[in-house]
Amino acid sequence: MAVSFHIMCIRLLASFPLLLAIGAGMVSAPGRAQEVTAYIGFLAPQSGSNQERGVSMVNGAQLAIDEINKKNIKVNNARVNFQLIVQDDRFNANTGKLAAQYLLKRNVLAVVCHSSTVCIATADIFQSAHIPQISVGATNHHFTQLGYNNVFRMFGHSEEGGILFGQYAYRDLKLYNIAVIDDKTPSGSAMADQFSDGFKKAGGFIAGRYSVSDKTSDFNEALASIKEKKADAIFWGGTHLQAANMIVNAKRLGLTTRFLNAMNGMNNQNVLSRVNDVGNILSLESDQPRDKLAKWKSFEKAYTTSFPGSYIDVSALRAYDAIQILGDAIKSSNSLDPQKLAETLHTEKFKGLTGPIEFDQEGNLKNPVFTVYESQGTEWKIVKVVKAD
Incomplete structure (x- = not known):
């Protein structure tokens, strides 16, 4: 050009x-x-x-x-x-x-x-x-x-954050059986892959891997399968607004599992208002605590x-x-x-x-910091600050 x-x-x-x-x-x-x-x-x-x-x-x-x-x-x-x-x-x-x-x-x-x-x-x-x-x-x-x-x-990037969060889910949260859903986009799919790799290498088991369109609001087929398999948690690779829709659908189907997300901007008040204070949501973001x-x-x-x-x-x-x-x-x-x-x-x-x-030679941020947040009512609580090796 x-x-x-x-x-x-x-x-x-x-x-x-x-x-x-x-x-x-x-x-x-x-x-x-x-x-x-x-x-x-x-x-x-x-x-x-x-x-x-x-x-x-x-x-x-x-x-x-x-x-x-x-x-x-x-x-x-x-x-x-x-x-x-x-x-x-x-x-x-x-x-x-x-x-x-x-x-x-x-x-x-x-x-x-x-x-x-x-x-x-x-x-x-x-x-x-x-x-x-x-x-x-x-x-x-x-x-x-x-x-x-x-x-x-x-x-x-996802290889750092996804793997870290997969390891955290197994070692810190004591989750052993997780279902993974992605939205088929380059971002969501890669994040789901990296989380799965980190979780499996730490010792966890992936109960099922599902993909949906990044435009859909219908998660019923994947969620019904996950409910039957009795997964400890669901990891979502995709945007936070679609995640909110998925969580609402899951609760409607009677799932009481934890919901995990990574690096999709989940930790904001808009999401919590959409899911009606559902709790049980953990999100890893590549940022430092704002305070x-x-x-x-x-x-x-x-x-x-x-x-x-x-x-x-x-x-x-x-x-x-x-x-x-x-x-x-x-x-x-x-x-x-x-x-x-x-x-x-x-x-x-x-x-x-x-x-x-x-920036390093590739153009990535050197020494990125990651923070794990958990929803508690109408607020996000900082659970842990972690750094990539």
Whole structure:
């Protein structure tokens, strides 16, 4: 795929301030400093069943855009004005590809994406243009195993979290017989696979493995089979809203088993309100307890003030950090060259809202932290903080 003329200009002329100004849309007026606009793309669901999550993470990113625009970041003595271009990927690979092509036409310098489905489907598009692609929700390890040097993940992947949670379920929860359901997506299937591997290697038994469509709300066939097999627990690999529907269906069928989920943003109040305080839900997330984060209170206040009525998804914190580190990388490298930005992201350490941010050679977050949460009435209680080996 051809790289847009705009980005070619930036790469070839980065050392020539006047020409860079022309290529990047820099404007100036008598008595005013020069300014250049840096566009950052965001692929996230803004409609459909995952809309609430998508809106939350875009809100987090916009907060960061507003903040870094106040920092007066300059490249070659020209002030950089950051703008976010959001595209609704509808949690769909083909829609994501079309949206990615649009973002290239808009001359974005970097892209934030969410799901494994869309991040993986669009990775070759952004790699061909050498544009940094930062994921705030792609759990599938494959995203950073493509051999591309422009992909980054803001949290732990499924091979780390899934295996850890499988081991935890056997050793700490004393569960020995678990049924596993996935939603057939790259993220859900990989998470279910990794959880199953970790659980079996620890000594557990998989009572049954089931797959359903990521669009369905009918879990009756799988749940009836699981009830007959008397599994100790059900592990779900998929989105948290679909998980809520499954839990309600399971209770209606008389299942009293525990429900386990991993890295799907389950630990929010919206889920608990949907399942009517059912309890018995455990979720592992790749995050740190929020009260341990130095900047959490100020972020929470800014978010709730700017976006009243929108809950704060875990990916909103990662999206905020993704934009912040892009601003830091541009400032550090004194460049709007996307390839230079990718190189800088690989080599520098950042202090984020979510904690220390440093990427390994693949683009994965180094030393990710995982937290196990348990539903208790209308609240999520932190049970244990664990780290990958």
